[in-house]
Amino acid sequence: MKARPEFRDRADVDVAVLDALVGRREDGMTVLELRSGVDAGIDELEEALARLKEDGLIEVDDDGDRIRIFPENRVVPDPGEAPEEDGSILDAIRDRFGL
Secondary structure (H helix, E strand, O other): OOOOHHHOOOOHHHHHHHHHHHHOOOOOEOHHHHHHHOOOOHHHHHHHHHHHHHOOOEEEEEOOOOEEEEEOHHHOOOOOOOOOOOOOHHHHHHHHHOO
16 A cells, blocks of 8 residues: 555655555554665665654654554545556566666
């Protein structure tokens, strides 16, 4: 699942983080889980998390054992909201390899 369209006009890494978090909105994600799910270096990821936190788009929960990151409710599409159309697999490969 992807973040709402109004939150997609951001840096690519910000959008990738939001999309990953929306996909795991119930459980949230640790920084390590985000690191493995988002194609970005740790510095880029930390900067994206800082921007998203500053803009109020994510929530950080520290339960004492783990720090989990959740998307704010306004970022998550409503159940009836149509998801954005994904490009073809060929488009994804082109984007991935910069072709």
